[in-house]
Amino acid sequence: MDRLQAMQVFTRVVDTNSFTRAAETLDLPRASVTTIIQNLEAFLGTRLLHRTTRRLSLTPDGAAYYERAMRILADVEETEASFQRGNKKPNGKLRVDMPGSLGRLLVIPALCEFHKLYPDIDLQLGLTDRPVDLLQEGVDCVVRVGALQDSSLVARRIGLFEGVSCAAPTYLERAGIPQTLDDLERHQAVNYFSSRTGRTFDWEFLVEGKEVPVKMKGIVSVNDADAYVTCGLEGFGLIQPPLFMVLPHLRSGQLVEVLPDYKPLPMPISVVYPTSKHLSSKVRVFVDWVAELFDRCPLLSGRSSLDKTCTERTFEQREFATTHETPVITEWVA
Template sequence: MDKLHAMRVFIRVVEANSFSKAAETLGLPRASVTTTIQNLEAALGVRLLQRTTRKLNLTLDGAAYLEGASRILSEIDEIESTFTSARKTPRGRLRVDMPGSIGRLVIIPSIHEFHAKYPDIELMLGLGDRPIDLVQEGVDCVVRIGELADSSLLARRIGAIQQVTCASPAYLAEHGVPKTIEDLERHIAVNYFSNRTGRNLDLSFRRDDEVVDIAMKGVISVNDADAYVTCGLEGQGILQPGRFMVLPHLRSGALREILPDWRPPRMPISAVYPQNRHLSPKVRVFVDWLAELFERCPLLQGEDLPGDLCEKQKAPMEREGVSECVMM
């Protein structure tokens, strides 16, 4: 029996809390995963897992073995990466989850650059804003926008996004154009509620060092980015999408920026991964590439597109319009 392989399979089963999910993320038949665990328990002479119809529980021996195996594999991975990184390019499957807007309009149009540098990495990109369990779902890292709530995860800031406060001309014709923050008391917003908490997100405004968060009244709340922008275009209220998402509508006049002296604070973009997972070379190079990609696109910081810079990002927006906003 390959002990190191058995350790990796055991750890993945514990992380996923499922033989089936572990088999799927490892690319192995379920029967092979089951047999590996059975053989491991037989070789050790102890029961590592208590199996029920609904869940798996670690035994005391299983918890001790998990701690030791995790430490051993982490040390092996770190030693191997030290010797292989200089002479081998990263390889293997890399599963990343990210907001659809960032993925479709910024990352995917430039993904050929990443493949040209790292042809041996197979990317699996999940596009969406739903909360996920990185460990149980076997995701190597996620790209998230906004402040992070889960302190059990490690994060690296790789960029920032400028939002814009805007509304449709029809809405402004009916309700008037707000000139000050205080004027917003007489207005309504298209509210966006968090998939994680179910609560509406406040609109945020900044002028110099002063930041004001306002819980706006509204007649509709959504948790879908398409619907969020569409409601704004239909005159349902004031909204704060990412500027790069609505640039075509701002240029066409379908949406108008309001309160330009009180622009929303920039929202951080972070790459997030579990604490107990060794940051593999393939994750590291992908995150480095993302940081470089975001840095060279001024549109993400709220600037317009100068010349042909970010032309790859500009083309999908002009072809497809607005699909998703960058809220979580």
């Protein structure tokens, strides 16, 4: 029995709470994972996991073995990395997840640059607007928007997400243009609700340094970013999308900014990865690269302006004419 592999398989089963998910993230058949755990328990002479048809749980011996195995694996990885750093470039599979709009409009157009720098990294890029559980899904790092709440994760801030309140001219002709936050009581918005909880998110403004939430009425609610902007373009109500996503629509007149003196609450953009004693070289180089990429884009680095920016040029080059996936920032809070 390969005891190091057995430790890796066992800790992954515990982290994902599933034999099937552990097998998927390790690229092993599920039957192999089951056999490895059975052989490990036989070798140790004790049961490590309580298994039922619905859930897994650690036995007392399993919990003790898990803690020691994690320390051993971290030491092995750190030892190997200390020799590999000077001898070869980062390599292997790297699983990264990020909001679809950021991936398609900013990261993917620059991936050739990353691949030239690190040709031996096999990047598996997930594009989702939902929160991702790094440990359970076997993801190495994610790009998230909002405050980090999970203390088991490390976050490096790489940018700032700035929103804009706007609407289609057809809606404003029908409902009028709001001048103050109080005027919003007489308006409708396209609401965004969480696919996880069903809760509709309030709008949030930054007024004199304080967060001011506003509950918006509306006749349409969606949980898809692309649908959110499309509903705004079709005149269903006010929307509050990221500025970097709708700048071309604002310039073309398809959307009109409202309440320019009351800016939406900006949100930090972070790259997030699990806490560990050693950060693998492939994760480290990706984090450094994506941080530099965001720094080059004024609309995502906190240096926004109405001048032509990297994001607008990306739209023009890729001929994204009228509809684009646009995330709602509150859905991505860690």
